[in-house]
Amino acid sequence: MTNILIQTIIGGIGIGSLYALVALGTTMIYRSMGLINFAHGSIYMVGTYLGIIWYRGMVLGLQVPFPLAFIIGIILNAIFGFFLERVFRPLADVDLRNMLLGTIGLGYILDNLMIILFGAEGFAVTSPLPTKAIVVAGIKIMPQNIMFIVVAAILVIALQIFLSKSKFGKAMRASAMDREIARTMGIPVNTMNAITFAIGAGLAAAAGILAAPIVYVNPAMGAAVGQKGFASAVLGGLGNIPGAIVGGLLFGVFEAISAGFISSAYTKGIAFIVLLVILMFKPSGILGEKMVEKV
Amino acid sequence: MFLDLENLTMKFGGLTAVDKISINVKQGEIHGLIGPNGSGKTTIFNMLSGYYKPTSGKIMFEGKDMTGMPAYKITAAGFARTFQNLRLFKSMTVLDNLMVAMGHKATAKVYEVMINPIAARKEDDVFTEKAMKILELLDIRKFANNQATSLPYGHQRRVEIGRALASEPKILLLDEPAAGLNDVETEELSEILEKIHASGITIFLVEHHMKLVMKSCGMITVIDYGKKIAEGDCNCIQNDPVVIEAYLGKEEDLVSR
Amino acid sequence: MSNKRKIVKTVIFVLGAIFLLFLPFITKSQYQIHIVNMCGIYILLSLGLNIAMGYTGQFNLAMGPLWGIGGYTAGILNTKFGLPFWVNLPIAILLAGLVGAFVGLPSLKVRAHYLSIVTIGLGEMLNLILVNEEKLTGGVLGILGITAPKFLGIPIDSDGKYYYIILTFVVLGYLLARQIVANRVGRSFRAIRDDPLTAQAMGVNIGNYKILAFFISAAYAGAAGALYAHLNTYISPDIFDYRSTMFIMTMTMVGGIGSLSGSIIGGILLPILQEYLRAIQSWQLVGYGLIILLVVLFVPGGIIQIVQRKAPNHKITLHRRHKSTHAAKKSEENDVLGS
Numbered sequence: 107m108t109n110i111l112i113q114t115i116i117g118g119i120g121i122g123s124l125y126a127l128v129a130l131g132t133t134m135i136y137r138s139m140g141l142i143n144f145a146h147g148s149i150y151m152v153g154t155y156l157g158i159i160w161y162r163g164m165v166l167g168l169q170v171p172f173p174l175a176f177i178i179g180i181i182l183n184a185i186f187g188f189f190l191e192r193v194f195r196p197l198a199d200v201d202l203r204n205m206l207l208g209t210i211g212l213g214y215i216l217d218n219l220m221i222i223l224f225g226a227e228g229f230a231v232t233s234p235l236p237t238k239a240i241v242v243a244g245i246k247i248m249p250q251n252i253m254f255i256v257v258a259a260i261l262v263i264a265l266q267i268f269l270s271k272s273k274f275g276k277a278m279r280a281s282a283m284d285r286e287i288a289r290t291m292g293i294p295v296n297t298m299n300a301i302t303f304a305i306g307a308g309l310a311a312a313a314g315i316l317a318a319p320i321v322y323v324n325p326a327m328g329a330a331v332g333q334k335g336f337a338s339a340v341l342g343g344l345g346n347i348p349g350a351i352v353g354g355l356l357f358g359v360f361e362a363i364s365a366g367f368i369s370s371a372y373t374k375g376i377a378f379i380v381l382l383v384i385l386m387f388k389p390s391g392i393l394g395e396k397m398v399e400k401v
Numbered sequence: 402m403f404l405d406l407e408n409l410t411m412k413f414g415g416l417t418a419v420d421k422i423s424i425n426v427k428q429g430e431i432h433g434l435i436g437p438n439g440s441g442k443t444t445i446f447n448m449l450s451g452y453y454k455p456t457s458g459k460i461m462f463e464g465k466d467m468t469g470m471p472a473y474k475i476t477a478a479g480f481a482r483t484f485q486n487l488r489l490f491k492s493m494t495v496l497d498n499l500m501v502a503m504g505h506k507a508t509a510k511v512y513e514v515m516i517n518p519i520a521a522r523k524e525d526d527v528f529t530e531k532a533m534k535i536l537e538l539l540d541i542r543k544f545a546n547n548q549a550t551s552l553p554y555g556h557q558r559r560v561e562i563g564r565a566l567a568s569e570p571k572i573l574l575l576d577e578p579a580a581g582l583n584d585v586e587t588e589e590l591s592e593i594l595e596k597i598h599a600s601g602i603t604i605f606l607v608e609h610h611m612k613l614v615m616k617s618c619g620m621i622t623v624i625d626y627g628k629k630i631a632e633g634d635c636n637c638i639q640n641d642p643v644v645i646e647a648y649l650g651k652e653e654d655l656v657s658r
Numbered sequence: 659m660s661n662k663r664k665i666v667k668t669v670i671f672v673l674g675a676i677f678l679l680f681l682p683f684i685t686k687s688q689y690q691i692h693i694v695n696m697c698g699i700y701i702l703l704s705l706g707l708n709i710a711m712g713y714t715g716q717f718n719l720a721m722g723p724l725w726g727i728g729g730y731t732a733g734i735l736n737t738k739f740g741l742p743f744w745v746n747l748p749i750a751i752l753l754a755g756l757v758g759a760f761v762g763l764p765s766l767k768v769r770a771h772y773l774s775i776v777t778i779g780l781g782e783m784l785n786l787i788l789v790n791e792e793k794l795t796g797g798v799l800g801i802l803g804i805t806a807p808k809f810l811g812i813p814i815d816s817d818g819k820y821y822y823i824i825l826t827f828v829v830l831g832y833l834l835a836r837q838i839v840a841n842r843v844g845r846s847f848r849a850i851r852d853d854p855l856t857a858q859a860m861g862v863n864i865g866n867y868k869i870l871a872f873f874i875s876a877a878y879a880g881a882a883g884a885l886y887a888h889l890n891t892y893i894s895p896d897i898f899d900y901r902s903t904m905f906i907m908t909m910t911m912v913g914g915i916g917s918l919s920g921s922i923i924g925g926i927l928l929p930i931l932q933e934y935l936r937a938i939q940s941w942q943l944v945g946y947g948l949i950i951l952l953v954v955l956f957v958p959g960g961i962i963q964i965v966q967r968k969a970p971n972h973k974i975t976l977h978r979r980h981k982s983t984h985a986a987k988k989s990e991e992n993d994v995l996g997s
Binding site: 482507511525564 | 842859862972
Binding site for chain 3: 119142200205207215226333371375386389397
């Protein structure tokens with residue numbers, strides 16, 4: 107019994123790592139721009155396509171190995187995100203209801219463009235890893251879970267180093283703490299926001315490309331993940347970077363446990379109810395909310 | 402025993418904003434609370450209106466313990482307040498702003514008001530009449546149907562006071578009502594305070610404008626760094642060396658403006 | 659108002675009433691009158707959402723699933739217990755309202771932006787119940803064979819006849835909504851939207867009113883659900899989901915959030931627009947998205963803003979627009995009073 111519990115939790119941490127990557131993008135964008143982006147799921151979906159098309163040989167027939175396709179997808183989506191920020195920028199200062207609806211509208215446009223380019227029908231993706239479980243001390247672990255956890259951890263550590271050590275990173279943190287002061291220090295706030303958006307898009311692409319072998323890749327794949335990513339960010343505390351990681355991992359574990367032990371049909375609903383219960387005790391999220399001083 | 406703050410303390414993490422302050426406000430008086438910036442005046446008001454739960458200490462009103470009560474219950478008990486930074490309801494007219502504050506004294510049931518247009522109309526007529534009287538008192542009656550935030554600043558201040566009066570309070574907490582007013586407007590404000598005072602409502606007033614405080618207040622409490630440093634009538638305070646030190650030490654704007 | 663304007667208004671009103679009364683005879687096909695009926699149902703949904711989100715500022719993003727609660731209540735009562743439309747309707751309204759009140763409980767603790775995802779999640783849960791509790795709801799296949807209502811013994815078995823039922827309820831729903839937002843209840847709602855902390859200081863019990871707002875919006879959804887179930891005689895879970903919630907939100911905001919007339923405009927325009935956009939198939943979502951962006955960026959008050967030539971005077975944001983003293987800032991950070 108405990109073995110199954112541990113397996114379930116590991117599976118949850120695996121998926122949770124992907125949620126964490128999506129939640130990080132959501133949270134960073136909120137932190138620096140005050141923007142709640144209901145189109146992040148669509149950005150995740152676009153990023154998945156941008157990586158997977160290379161792996162599937164859909165671009166000029168080139169068969170690109172998975173790790174390389176992964177990196178290309180992240181970079182392409184990051185560039186896409188950098189320019190996309192310009193489009194989202196005006197939505198950061200409007201009434202909250204308009205912000206939600208506006209970002210949803212942009213999401214529709216992105217979804218539609220992908221449908222036009224790739225069709226509404228999706229495709230399955232073969233896994234780059236063996237699909238047989240590894241057994242360690244009587245516990246079955248799926249290889250992709252290890253991939254999810256390890257790759258996500260590497261990305262998070264890289265992000266952390268970037269934010270704390272590099273000049274860019276420090277400027278971004280300043281800009282996210284207080285816009286007005288950052289401006290007077292000569293930091294180009296809009297560029298910082300664009301880079302933040304790019305990072306968010308890149309992380310989302312990473313999550314999507316990693317997940318591609320176990321989901322069905324299609325233009326509608328972003329909706330559920332977008333919701334869960336946002337829920338994860340909220341769970342940990344919107345705008346709170348460690349919070350996004352904690353939230354993502356926890357949300358994944360809630361899902362796994364409810365799928366494994368309670369009811370697989372109600373999995374999504376139960377995870378949200380647990381989120382709700384936690385918020386009733388900590389209305390700002392587990393680690394607390396953080397947002398830029400806009401003035 | 403009207404309003405008693407007993408050893409009221411407010412700590413935010415490591416910072417002690419208000420430190421064991423005891424103040425006694427007598428019924429029917431105009432009581433001033435002054436002190437340099439950051440001395441804890443607004444924090445005290447926020448505790449009185451139920452936004453903060455005091456870290457320790459008690460708030461007793463008419464013999465009842467009000468400490469930690471939720472805001473709307475405090476209003477029901479007879480408190481009303483205005484805010485340092487005007488907080489009028491942006492989407493509403495002056496009249497509507499006042500009528501919101503009357504809701505808690507309404508007698509008709511909520512579902513009645515929703516289903517029965519006649520009952521609703523009756524209630525609104527009563528409210529409107531009362532509100533108009535208050536606006537008359539404050540000399541802004543002709544603006545009743547204007548968007549509250551479209552009025553000049555001085556008039557918006559009056560709307561805020563009117564709204565607080567509309568809740569039929571026993572005690573009125575005014576948080577820097579003279580802020581942003583010129584000399585003429587401040588003079589008009591002191592007349593308004595006198596009118597309110599004459600109607601029997603107790604006033605507890607936080608202010609920086611010394612002339613107004615000295616003119617209007619019967620009793621003044623001075624605080625600094627969250628502690629009470631002096632208390633007495635205006636002559637007492639004006640000549641109290643501790644008070645002068647607190648203000649000089651902060652290079653604050655002094656007694657005469 | 660000058661006499662001339664009064665006469666013009668009266669004439670328009672009379673013409674409009676005549677138009678509405680004879681609409682089923684003017685439309686050219688069953689399909690067209692069916693669209694009109696659906697518009698009526700959407701108007702009710704939009705009125706409900708407007709009361710919660712437009713007037714009280716509360717994100718009730720479970721509207722699609724709450725609509726389903728109403729529809730399934732009617733459907734189950736009808737097919738399993740043989741109860742007629744006129745009995746099912748009030749029960750659906752009440753039940754949906756109560757479920758809606760539950761959905762609204764988080765609003766007491768959780769701020770607007772968090773409330774959005776919480777109500778979406780609760781809505782998902784409701785939808786999952788409709789999908790999974792097969793014995794009760796028929797699962798993904800739904801419920802078939804819901805009987806048409808009878809009025810004074812006449813079976814209302816065509817869209818044309820059903821139109822008059824829907825018209826009646828839309829008119830009643832609109833008048834009730836006008837009543838709700840016009841007086842003490844409406845003022846309290848708007849005070850909560852404008853400034854919840856100050857509303858509390860003015861004696862408004864914001865907790866009770868928030869739950870009331872959710873109840874009312876869900877009750878409208880319940881009515882819309884019962885009307886929908888008996889109109890189509892068939893219901894399934896897939897229309898009662900997040901996408902419908904988004905559709906209702908879109909029509910409310912395009913029409914005019916915070917304005918009941920906006921709900922009517924949006925409730926008529928968007929379903930008709932949706933039919934047209936279906937025709938251009940592959941660019942449907944882009945068309946949608948562009949309309950949304952145009953409204954959000956240029957006419958945030960919706961079409962009613964153009965009609966009334968007045969910009970909206972209510973805005974929900976999460977931040978204060980000015981630097982405040984340390985104490986006040988602390989109060990914002992420790993804001994456990996909800997929003």
